[in-house]
Amino acid sequence: MSATITQYRKYHSKVGRSRATSESTLVRYSLIGITLAFLGLFLLLPLLAVFTEALRKGFETYFSALIEPDALSAIQLTLTATAISLPLNLVFGVAAAWAIAKFEFKGKSFLITLIDLPFAVSPVIAGLIYVLIFGAQGWVGGWMSDHDFKVIFAIPGIVLATIFVTFPFVARELIPLMQAQGKEEEEAAMVLGANGWQMFWHVTLPNIKWGLLYGVILCNARAMGEFGAVSVVSGHIRGLTNTLPLHVEILYNEYNYAAAFAVASILALLALLTLALKTYVEWQSAKNAAGIEKEIMEREIKE
Numbered sequence: 001m002s003a004t005i006t007q008y009r010k011y012h013s014k015v016g017r018s019r020a021t022s023e024s025t026l027v028r029y030s031l032i033g034i035t036l037a038f039l040g041l042f043l044l045l046p047l048l049a050v051f052t053e054a055l056r057k058g059f060e061t062y063f064s065a066l067i068e069p070d071a072l073s074a075i076q077l078t079l080t081a082t083a084i085s086l087p088l089n090l091v092f093g094v095a096a097a098w099a100i101a102k103f104e105f106k107g108k109s110f111l112i113t114l115i116d117l118p119f120a121v122s123p124v125i126a127g128l129i130y131v132l133i134f135g136a137q138g139w140v141g142g143w144m145s146d147h148d149f150k151v152i153f154a155i156p157g158i159v160l161a162t163i164f165v166t167f168p169f170v171a172r173e174l175i176p177l178m179q180a181q182g183k184e185e186e187e188a189a190m191v192l193g194a195n196g197w198q199m200f201w202h203v204t205l206p207n208i209k210w211g212l213l214y215g216v217i218l219c220n221a222r223a224m225g226e227f228g229a230v231s232v233v234s235g236h237i238r239g240l241t242n243t244l245p246l247h248v249e250i251l252y253n254e255y256n257y258a259a260a261f262a263v264a265s266i267l268a269l270l271a272l273l274t275l276a277l278k279t280y281v282e283w284q285s286a287k288n289a290a291g292i293e294k295e296i297m298e299r300e301i302k303e
Contacts (some may be wrong), residue, residue, distance in 0.1 A: 052267050055260035065251075065259035066266070073239045074247035075266070077158065081243065082223040085162045089219050093170025094212070097130075098204070100171075101178035102186065115171050118164055125166050127232025130157055153235030158243065163228035167221045173215030174208055181207055210285035217281065221274040225267060 031171045055062055066072060079205035096115060098137055118126065127165060134151035135141045144151065151157045185207070205212075229244040234241040236250065 021147060028265065047268055047272075050261055050264050052168065053257060054265040056261075057258045061258050062262045062265075065262035067242055067257070069260050070239050070242065071259075071263055073209040074242045074244050074263070077241070078157070078224055078243045080155070081159050081162045082220060083160050085223050086220055087218065088163060088239060088267055089167045089170050090212075092167055092220075093172075093174055093215060097178050097208075098170040098175035098200075101181075102183055112175075115168050118166075118168050122166050123161075123226065123228030124232055127161055130229075130233050152233055153237065153241060155241070157233035158230050158241060161233050162223050162226055165226050165229050165274075166222045169219040169222060170212065170215035173211050173218070177208055177211040181182075210288060212280055214281045214285070217277050218275055224270055 096111070099105075100112060131138065131152055133139050134157065136145060136152070138152075141152070151160065185203050186199055189203045194202070201228065204207075225245060226243075227249075230243055231246055232250075234243070234246060236242060237247060238247075238250065242250065244263060246261050248264045248267070251257075251263065
């Protein structure tokens with residue numbers, strides 16, 4: 001019976017694939033051509049322009065723009081904000097996904113809405129909210145100023161803004177994955193005597209590791225490239241509160257195009273690296289899913 005069901009699934013899978021690719025050659029090549037044209041116009045051409053402009057005046061000018069003190073400070077600040085926000089978003093994302101996928105509680109829909117909030121709110125508005133709260137004339141700005149603690153126009157404000165715009169990424173990758181996997185394996189581990197940490201480390205984490213890594217990659221890319229919220233809270237103080245995107249803007253506004261594109265090329269390289277990692281994770285995830293499906297089919301055939 002199981003073998004018959006398996007053969008039925010394979011047959012309908014083949015039929016579905018043949019129907020999905022039954023369009024005429026003209027339609028298929030037209031769709032491929034439109035896709036390639038969009039990729040070339042909106043992705044490859046801008047990347048090519050960035051690297052061409054960055055190297056227009058030679059490698060000496062290019063590298064001198066990257067080792068300039070303000071550029072090094074911007075790189076350091078970008079990495080610092082990312083290094084702080086990424087682990088916090090990782091912990092929040094796993095905890096929120098676990099709570100939403102594994103438990104039923106009042107306010108669950110409201111929690112999901114809050115997680116999606118940064119997708120709906122403009123980053124500039126998010127930055128203004130932090131100015132309203134922590135600015136010199138803000139709700140707690142006066143008290144913080146009296147105690148010599150600065151958030152706005154300082155590193156803490158940049159970190160807060162970065163966390164706000166990036167915290168949905170890990171949670172949003174894990175929630176549907178953990179919901180699809182269900183609670184059976186965790187419940188079986190509990191029956192066998194596993195505690196919460198053992199259950200997470202040996203059961204939950206292996207099942208979500210590729211989705212978790214995918215969310216971390218997206219979170220990292222957004223943290224390094226964030227402009228709007230960070231621009232509002234940073235104050236654009238050269239050498240102190242400028243991240244890489246803000247430094248590019250300042251150089252461009254000063255008509256220092258070679259240096260601006262040189263620094264922008266660092267962000268472009270980070271984007272390409274992120275794309276490569278994302279592709280690798282997707283490939284590994286698909287490979288893992290195919291392996292699980294093959295194992296289930298073999299088990300069904302044996303039964």
